[in-house]
Amino acid sequence: MKNPFENLDRILEHRARLQIMSVLVTNEAYDFNSLKEILQTTDGNLATHMKALEKEKYVSVNKSFVDRKPNTRYKATEKGKTSFKKHLDALETILKQRK
Amino acid sequence: MKPIEQYEQDLSSIRTIMERSVKFISLSGLSGILAGIYALIGSAAAYALIQYPLSITSYRQESVQPPSVIIKLIGIALVVLAASLLTGFWLSYRKANVHGTRVWNETSKRLVINLSIPLLTGGIFILILLSNGHYGVVAPACLIFYGLALINASANLYEEVRYLGYSEIVLGLICAALQGYGLLFWAIGFGVLHIFYGALMYHKYDR
Numbered sequence: 681m682k683n684p685f686e687n688l689d690r691i692l693e694h695r696a697r698l699q700i701m702s703v704l705v706t707n708e709a710y711d712f713n714s715l716k717e718i719l720q721t722t723d724g725n726l727a728t729h730m731k732a733l734e735k736e737k738y739v740s741v742n743k744s745f746v747d748r749k750p751n752t753r754y755k756a757t758e759k760g761k762t763s764f765k766k767h768l769d770a771l772e773t774i775l776k777q778r779k
Numbered sequence: 780m781k782p783i784e785q786y787e788q789d790l791s792s793i794r795t796i797m798e799r800s801v802k803f804i805s806l807s808g809l810s811g812i813l814a815g816i817y818a819l820i821g822s823a824a825a826y827a828l829i830q831y832p833l834s835i836t837s838y839r840q841e842s843v844q845p846p847s848v849i850i851k852l853i854g855i856a857l858v859v860l861a862a863s864l865l866t867g868f869w870l871s872y873r874k875a876n877v878h879g880t881r882v883w884n885e886t887s888k889r890l891v892i893n894l895s896i897p898l899l900t901g902g903i904f905i906l907i908l909l910s911n912g913h914y915g916v917v918a919p920a921c922l923i924f925y926g927l928a929l930i931n932a933s934a935n936l937y938e939e940v941r942y943l944g945y946s947e948i949v950l951g952l953i954c955a956a957l958q959g960y961g962l963l964f965w966a967i968g969f970g971v972l973h974i975f976y977g978a979l980m981y982h983k984y985d986r
Contacts, residue, residue: 693781695785695788695789695792698789698792698793699792699793699796702793702796702797702800703796703797703800706797706800706801707800707801707885707889710800710885711885713881713884714800714884714885714886717880717881717884718796718799718800719796768790771786771789771790774783774786775783775786775787775790778783
């Protein structure tokens with residue numbers, strides 16, 4: 681049998697990134713500040729993870745201004761959604777095999 | 780590769796985050812109880828205005844009211860609505876502060892949109908009915924559209940809200956079949972049901 685660990689997504693092995701993707705697959709879109717609030721993290725930390733996810737094309741970004749304040753909204757791309765699902769499936773297989 | 784326990788923790792951490800990213804948890808059950816009390820006070824005022832000295836359960840024959848009475852009724856309804864909304868905002872703001880979150884975030888925005896679509900549709904529909912003199916359908920239409928709005932928004936709220944929505948719709952349909960008892964059903968739907976479900980939610984989540 682194939683090693684299920686090979687199916688894990690290298691990017692999503694970071695817990696914070698997995699959490700970000702989980703919010704973006706359950707919601708159509710989410711803004712930076714609300715994400716920060718839910719993950720209870722800092723601006724810098726979240727920005728770093730978002731950059732990484734953006735670079736992998738797991739998320740798409742939409743920057744705009746609301747009341748002259750910058751408003752950044754993120755969406756999960758199809759690639760991001762598929763990778764998230766694959767990663768969860770791999771996790772499931774790993775945890776099942778252990779039992 | 781990480782130890783297996785880490786992967787288990789990954790999974791359990793996203794479960795709560797996914798739920799919290801959808802649900803607006805700052806809404807307090809207390810808002811429901813207070814909104815219900817305001818609605819009962821408003822209903823009592825309306826009863827004194829249009830039905831007294833007839834008993835609450837008696838059928839009202841006279842359905843066309845002079846314009847001055849209609850304006851007073853609309854006034855009572857607006858005061859009840861404003862008091863309920865203000866209480867809701869204030870209590871949510873307080874609860875959000877306790878949780879260390881903001882009131883105006885992604886979930887509350889979506890909640891407002893999901894509530895507004897059926898409510899605005901219903902509101903305009905009722906105004907059109909009123910302007911054509913169909914007073915009898917106002918109470919059932921209020922209950923039915925409010926119920927639809929709650930069900931539409933229930934994904935962003937605790938699950939009790941969906942049952943409140945079903946109850947309002949059933950009540951609205953019964954009310955539509957028994958025209959002339961509009962005020963009584965209105966008082967049950969907006970008063971008693973709000974107090975009941977508000978107390979249920981308060982008991983379950985706020986204590």
